[in-house]
Amino acid sequence: MITFSGVARRSRAALVTALLTAAALSTAAGAAPTSHPAPGPPARPATPTPRTVSAWLPYWxxxxxxxxxxxxxxxxxxxxxxxxxxxxxxxIDAHPGAGERRIIDGLHRAGTKVVPTVMETMKSGALAAILTSPARRTEHADALMRTVATRDYDGLDLDYESIAATGDATYVSVRDGFTALATDLCRRLHALGKQCVITVFPKTATTGRIWDYAALGRVADRIRIMGYNLHWSGGDPGPLADTRWYDDILTRATALVPAAKLEMGLPAYGWDWPADSTSTSATKHVTWKEAEALRAAKGAPYRFDEVSGTPYFTYDDGTESREVWYQDARGVAVHLPVLRKHGVSGTALWALDFEDPEVWPVLAGR
Incomplete structure (x- = not known):
């Protein structure tokens, strides 16, 4: 059943922080984490470019x-x-504006498929209880199929992140339960000619609790890796992504999933931290647009960390020093060769209307 619940009443900032914090919990558990000067408008290509990009559309x-x-x-x-x-x-609850036909029809007319995301931020143990019960898994798959049937959707994207908080004693059974759910869901979607997309945490040398890449790669059409939140709101300032980190992620991913099925998630946002790690001030989420507007307002010089391939700047807010790390087109251009090295052409942008406009010609030339 699809209803509007308390989700619809959450503030944008609270939900964004909750989602990206959930994506970063895997780092705290010993696993991989999830979630320049302003340019002019991007030049439109003279001929159609390879359609290698997918992107999330935030309802807020x-x-x-x-x-x-x-x-x-x-x-x-x-x-x-x-x-x-x-x-x-x-x-399955609907966020505000979910299923707007004008948007679905407009994207279809533009030649773009519409594959909505179903996420979850269930309380500890709730998702595990569903995944480890065959009857509840079937009930959940039924609910997901009812959701995809409500509109002219081209499939579903599952972004389930509670695995990061699953205890060691139940991790394997929960992981295998998710594989069983995905296998059932993908089979049903494929029977209707629809796509099955799974979004996952990065797998690295220090990965702890994470979904089964190899098994999901066999049943899903695409696996999206959340290649962001290397540093996150609950930790110290630093880059959201890193070339060496991407190399580690893709070395492992391509050993388990065909490269053609992989999409590397690229951040179009950042975090604004207090520079002093003992500060009690909040860390703030910023889009690229917000980061650049803040940098301009504070007169802070643009800096670029060559090691990680990400921009950053510092400023004084009147009470303390702040440090902002984010991503822009220059950083994406530095990271794309790592994807090419591993034969990965797919990218997924988090999220539309967050990004540096110059990222589009960069992706077109990849």
């Missing part, structure tokens, strides 16, 4: 993200509106 910036998607439809093969949340075995 729905119109801006939709217009951004239309502007770059020649590069976007798939848009995943961040529209649904699984809250129990038989219930």
């Amino acid at each position: 910036d729905q119109e801006g993200a939709y217009q951004d998607a239309l502007l770059h439809a020649d590069q976007l093969h798939t848009v995943s509106p961040f529209w649904y949340e699984a809250v129990s075995a038989g219930r």
Whole structure:
């Protein structure tokens, strides 16, 4: 069943922080984590470019993200509106604006597939209880299929992240339960000619609890790796991504999943930390647009960390020193050779209307 719940009443900032914090919990558990000067408008290519990019469309910036998607439809093969949340075995709630037909129809006319994301932030143990029960798994798969049937969708993207908080004693059974759910769901979606996409944490040398890449790679059409939050809101300042980190992630991923099925998730956002690790001030989420506006307002010089391949700057807010790390087109250009090295051409942008506009010609030339 699809209902509007308390999810619809959450503030944008609270939900964004909750989602990206959940994505970063795997780092705290010993695993991989999840989630320049302002340029002018990007030049439009003279001929259609390879459609190697998918992107998430945030419901809290729905119109801006939709217009951004239309502007770059020649590069976007798939848009995943961040529209649904699984809250129990038989219930999928809708975020505000979910299923807007104008957006679905407009993207389809532009030649872009619409594969909405179903996420979850269940309380500890709730997802595990669903995944380890065959009856509840079937009930949940039924609910997901009802969701995809509500509109002219081209498939579903599952972004389930509670595995990071699953205890060691139940980790294997929960992981295998998710594989069973994904196998059932993908089979059903494929029977209808629809796509099955799974979003996962990065797997690295220090990975702890994570979904089964190899098994999911056999049943899903695409596996999206959240290549961001190397440093996150709950930790010390630093880059959200790193060339060496990407190399480690893709070395392991391509050994388990065909490179053609992989999409590397690229951040179009950043974090604004207090520079003093003992500070009690909040770390703030910023999009590329917000980071650049803040940098300009503070008159802070643009800096680029050559080691990680990411921009950053520092400023004084009147009470303390702050440090902002984010991602822009220059950083993406530094990271793309790592993807090429591993034969990965797919990318997934988090998220539309967050990004440096110059990232599109960079991706077009990849």
